[in-house]
Amino acid sequence: MNDHLLHVEDLYVRFKTYAGLVYAVNGMTFDVRRGEMFGLVGESGCGKSVTGLAILRMVPHPGEIVRGSIRFRGQDLLRKSEAEMRKIRGGRIAMIFQDPSASLNPVFTVGDQVTRVIQQHIATSKSEACQRALDMFAAVGLPDPSRIFRTYPHELSGGMQQRVMIAMALSSGAELLIADEPTTALDVTIQAQILALLAELKGRQGVSVLLITHNLGVVAETCDRVGVAYAGGIVETGKTDDVLYRMKHPYTQGLLAALPRPAQRGQALQSIEGSVPDGLHLPPGCAFSPRCPEARKNCRAQKPPMVSAGSEEHEVACHLYT
């Protein structure tokens, strides 16, 4: 428990919509250890982005966190006041989003924006804050930091914008970086660069990263541990190798089988039958049971508990293994 930087336990987030109550996050439980990169992977709509926002208590209206706990360094964030949360946001836990061009304010220079965040969390003079910003720009691999300092977001490429975002996020000494699909909007070569940057920062500055993505390839390359999410809950978690090569959960198996492989050329692509359930109509038991090829009688009725899947830290939530 001690090296768990972040421990999310039984988190439920629901949205009041005109169609009814939608549970985007359903009993999500996982943890991120110090100095590691944890990949939260799943299809769109599985609640992973909402989880990221929930950690910082920035779930948009009409959503609300209705159950669970989010422990950061042992303290439950859900019990903190708004003022305390404001210190944590950007100061201890930072978040970057998918589209960096939308995440930067178009009418201020990037240097201005980063400096402002630094001054918010660290009581320094303007010039010291500027210098710190420049140092961060260099640390994230931006060429010619002083020129970039004075540019506007739209003058930068996608890759550079994302580096700026990372600089802004880590500028005030954050220990946990939540990266929500940080490379999805970028082209493949830039993706690789950004991921390498994140890995480097993890090693060099000791920042832990919660990487939220739908891309298994990204996870395989960079993450130490992985959590596979489905319909608002974790179905399998463990060391990356264990989960990706010695997977146990039928959903994980289906996901990996669906990846197109060169050896498959000429054959039809495999996919998982059915589609992701909408958050309104969830079965009381396992959320995957309607689509599961190995579903048993009690799967739909009873929610499977998280049990060990063999190796250390490898856990799976499936009745096949209880």
Added chain:
Amino acid sequence: MHKWEYVIRRLAMAVVVLASVSIITFVIARIIPSDPAAAWVGSHPTQEQIAKARQQLGLDRPLYEQYLRYMRSLLRGDLGTSVRSHQPVATDLKTFLPATMELVLAGMVMAIVIGIPLGVLSGARKGGPLDHVTRLFSIAGVSMPTFWLGLLLQLLFFKRLGLLPLGSRVSTEIALYHPVTRITGFYLVDTAVTGNWVAFKDALNHIILPAFTLGTYAIGLTIRMTRSTMIEVLNEKYILAARVSGLPERTVLFVLALKNAIIPTITVLGLSFVYSLTGALLVEVIFSWPGLGTYVTNAVLSIDFPVIVSVTLVVAVFYVFINLFLDLVQAMIDPRVTLQ
């Protein structure tokens, strides 16, 4: 493209627009069904008088020659002569224009000082009580016929409450005992500059109601525009990113969001400035304000074309310059702006 390129291009555009403005006013002036020569002569014109007038006014020359004559006199500053008073329009304008300008500017000040903060707050607390009240007020503001509002305000403040005067720029006593020295034509400026505080207070009293009446539309528009752009801006990812970085809400609203939201608001302010220029027409009539509006309305009643057309031209020129100014200001604030 580089900022200066944009400025020069924009100025060139303005010149082209000014030229076309002159063409349109010329066209309007020439499709007069009634005979301007006859109107010039006055009542019961004889054929010889009309012919003589026609020659004098150059109406017997071909159309393009007339246009050139028109442009030449325009550039010389000659705006024609009033058919009614036989005075050069340019002289009349010098008396009436500052009065209208002062009124319009006072209205705009109200729009900025009242409109923007209310717009920001309603947008930030969308759906809250302040929002509903200001929305009602601003929608009423843009739906209200100014001439009617002026009458109502007169009824309330003059008749019932006896607080504010009925019309004119200064009361007759002040005109007699503490006359305003004419420097700029802006009474508030002239009285302040000469230290004539009695007259200043009086002029201020006189300008409040008409300026508010005139400004109501601008206030309403400003609130609506600021509110809606604030709502849009607050939905943007960069606002979420700012909040996620732990920045306090007042910074998010009044610095980060407002700078984005203010851009369309400035455009709207400019638009309402010009709308006010023409709304002043009506307000002046109600409040007996001796400005362009009264001048033009009288000209319409006596079908005094040189006046109508010249005033249209002058106001249009103003309009072009104001739009130009607004575009340039927008280019300064928004780094993304380029020539479309």
Added chain:
Amino acid sequence: MATTPNVERAGLQTEHRTARFREYHLMLQAFRRDILAVLSLVVIVLFVLGAILAPLLTPYAGQGRGDPNILEKFRPPSSAHPLGTDYLGRDVWARILFGGRSSLSIGFLVVTVASVIGIPLGATAGYYGGWIDNLIMRITDMFLAFPPLLLAIAIAAALGPSFINAMIAIAFTWWPWYARLVRAQTLSLREQYFVEAARSIGVSDVTIIVRHILPNVLAPVLVQATMDIGSAILTGAAISFVGLGVRPPTPDWGEMISTGRIYFIERPWFAGSAGAAIFLVTLAFNLLGDAMRDVADPRTRRAVA
């Protein structure tokens, strides 16, 4: 092979159409839920009915049309004359009802004429681009360079005071806005894939504009047009206030305020009611347009619960 594109096109179109119907249905639902919007619609319908059925709604129809009744001039509101009488003794309620005919119709007519001129011009400019676009845009710039009311006054003065001339004058100052709006929408739509797709299977330009672009442009234009009816009514009232609209004794709300102005402080009821009428109608149209805009945009559409 020759039949497949047609079948596909029909299929796509039906899908497109059912999607659009669902959208309209959602819009209607959201609209019905907005009290102010429904109220505004009711108010507008009442005014329109009042104008159409004017002779049936007052015993003083003659006075409404203009017959003087000097003996009863300046009567304050009473049971015989619910809104009082004006300076010629005519019943004000009747004058308001009949005045609605010119005041309301000028609003509708101006917006219709302006749309009829502006929409095709804007779509053409936006779709073809190049010199056509430039030409049309320069022309709109010329008109937009003028403050609308002043230009309308100048044109109306030149044409002579009458209802039709006032309507023409105002419509002339109004169409550039629609041309601009439609052009901007067309420009963004033109880049969408479905236009390229249509062009690649050989659909003619005109068909593309009419069948694909205009229906998508319709929503914002409709919203703008609805709000504009209110402003057009206001502008029409301003034109008649200045003396350039309908000739007396035909009633018109703007003209009523202009003549009633001198007596207003002591006898506010006729200029006051005329002004109130203009205000209510314009307010209703503005609220309606606002609601329509909220409803058309799925992001601002109010959630049902």
